[in-house]
Amino acid sequence: MQRTHRRASTCWLAYLSAILSSTASAVPEIVAAPEGLRQCVVCHGVELTGNRSVDAPNLSVLSTWYIERQLLNYKRGLRAPHGSTDDLIGREMQPMAAALDDESIVSVLAFAERVPERAALVTMMGDVARGAKLYTSCAACHGVNGEGNQSLSAPRLSGQSDWYLARQLENYQTGARGAEPGDIWGAQMRASVAMLSDEDDIDHVVSYINSLSP
Secondary structure, eight states: OHHHHHHHHHHHHHHHHHHHHHHHHHSOOOOOOOTTOHHHHHHHOTTSOOBGGGTBOOOTTSOHHHHHHHHHHHHHTSSSOTTOOSOHHHHHHHHHHHTOOHHHHHHHHHHHHHSOOOOOOOOOOOOHHHHHHHHHHHHHHHOTTSOOBGGGTBOOOTTSOHHHHHHHHHHHHHTSSSOSTTOHHHHHHHHHGGGOOSHHHHHHHHHHHHTOOO
């Protein structure tokens, strides 16, 4: 009986060890931010998954071409221009982007490229069926699965912080974003959000986006 018990215990320990090893190997390694870019992770997190408490969206799911464009838009005043009070949260990002030179932007993009993708936590619960109907026109650019399309300058939506998506849709509606001369793609989005009649529609379409997985 002792030998059987010992053998069973040994088998159980080996099995448990295999599970733990498998689980450990499945966890993506955290990528450290390069020297000089620590300010990015202060708000967006060490994994760039965002932080709602400081209004920082999830960057880990965004393509580097889109991140680059938005950094340049902030630098050029196409997003949250200096002196504007329409997008105060964006104004917090504007000086951060303005401080980046070309070399720093290249480093930011390389860092973002290395960080594993992680979907943001779901915080909104609207009418997904209603949202699916509203999303039909969005799919023409952003893709049926919210995967994005660089050729149409449409970023990925799936996995993004839902509260951030809702805020940006509101910003487009009010002109806080996309109204600056020269922001061609922002102007296109402003026209597109006209189909959303109220805050409820925004909640519904964002809730549907939460259900997408590219």
